[in-house]
Amino acid sequence: MKLSHIAWLTALSVTLSSPLVYSGTQFKVGAQGKKNITLTNKVGENLIKFLSAAPLEEIKGTTSGISGSFVLDLDNLEATNGKISIDVESMNTGLNKRDSHMKGKEWLDVKKFPEIVYEIEGLSDIQIIRADNNGGEIKAMATGNFIMHGVTKQIKAPITLKFVRESDATKKRAAGDFALVQTSFKVALKDFNVKGTAGIVGSKVGESIDIDANFYGSTAGQ
Amino acid sequence: MKWKAVSILSLVLIIPLVVMWLVQGRNIYTKDKVQVSTKVKDEIFGGESEKIEWVEKFQLGLLPGVDEPSPKVLLSVSVPSGILVAIAIFGLWKDKRSKL
Numbered sequence: 001m002k003l004s005h006i007a008w009l010t011a012l013s014v015t016l017s018s019p020l021v022y023s024g025t026q027f028k029v030g031a032q033g034k035k036n037i038t039l040t041n042k043v044g045e046n047l048i049k050f051l052s053a054a055p056l057e058e059i060k061g062t063t064s065g066i067s068g069s070f071v072l073d074l075d076n077l078e079a080t081n082g083k084i085s086i087d088v089e090s091m092n093t094g095l096n097k098r099d100s101h102m103k104g105k106e107w108l109d110v111k112k113f114p115e116i117v118y119e120i121e122g123l124s125d126i127q128i129i130r131a132d133n134n135g136g137e138i139k140a141m142a143t144g145n146f147i148m149h150g151v152t153k154q155i156k157a158p159i160t161l162k163f164v165r166e167s168d169a170t171k172k173r174a175a176g177d178f179a180l181v182q183t184s185f186k187v188a189l190k191d192f193n194v195k196g197t198a199g200i201v202g203s204k205v206g207e208s209i210d211i212d213a214n215f216y217g218s219t220a221g222q
Numbered sequence: 223m224k225w226k227a228v229s230i231l232s233l234v235l236i237i238p239l240v241v242m243w244l245v246q247g248r249n250i251y252t253k254d255k256v257q258v259s260t261k262v263k264d265e266i267f268g269g270e271s272e273k274i275e276w277v278e279k280f281q282l283g284l285l286p287g288v289d290e291p292s293p294k295v296l297l298s299v300s301v302p303s304g305i306l307v308a309i310a311i312f313g314l315w316k317d318k319r320s321k322l
Binding site for chain 1: 251265266271288
């Protein structure tokens with residue numbers, strides 16, 4: 001075997017034996033590593049608005065019982081993950097009768113399924129809109145499991161994430177670095193086996209519900 | 223003649239109910255709360271932050287906003303209108319009988 005062959009084989013074996021290092025999207029905001037963001041109303045009003053548009057009625061509602069946290073990986077945004085929970089009891093449509101129906105057995109069945117959960121598994125299609133030492137903004141597609149009415153379904157949701165590093169201005173609201181996640185997506189009731197009262201879905205309640213959410217959090221926790 | 227007047231008055235009383243329903247947003251159900259959104263400029267994140275509150279405000283609907291039997295079922299268009307239509311029909315029937 002020629003010396004050059006040995007050199008090539010050595011180089012090849014070194015290349016194959018070295019671990020494959022995947023480099024994810026970096027968010028260059030003057031900080032590194034994983035940031036554990038906990039949702040808190042001290043940073044901003046955590047709010048989910050939902051809208052059911054049906055031929056006979058348009059129902060607008062909100063929910064305020066939002067909790068959860070997520071890990072924002074500044075060195076690998078794709079690896080961002082977390083869990084956001086909604087207390088079904090806190091859902092409000094402005095009409096007590098309708099709220100009690102919505103939380104009843106034929107609809108969301110709050111006694112059996114008191115929470116709606118979104119488990120974020122990662123981000124894709126990431127676009128860095130802005131990034132500097134004070135923070136930044138990205139747009140991405142979040143992928144995760146949406147759990148409602150005992151049914152788990154993978155849902156992709158477009159998000160805008162703003163990250164603000166701690167400063168004198170942020171300290172007036174709360175400690176830590178801040179994050180705001182905004183998203184809008186649709187949830188089809190039939191996908192989650194929410195059948196409702198016979199004849200109501202499609203006439204008074206929309207077949208899919210529009211969700212519009214703002215999640216505010218801080219690295220300092222609640 | 224007295225019963226005919228009662229019938230006409232009953233039917234006329236339905237009109238303000240319907241007008242009130244049209245003005246208050248043509249809701250299917252009577253509501254006692256309304257969503258009020260407050261948007262404030264957010265100096266930290268940019269743009270606006272939104273806060274939504276539910277405030278007490280009566281809005282007349284076609285159907286009552288309660289299920290259980292209570293005087294609140296009258297707070298709708300359908301229930302008082304139904305009663306007024308029944309009075310009107312009864313009045314016309316009585317009027318016809320008195321003429322016989």
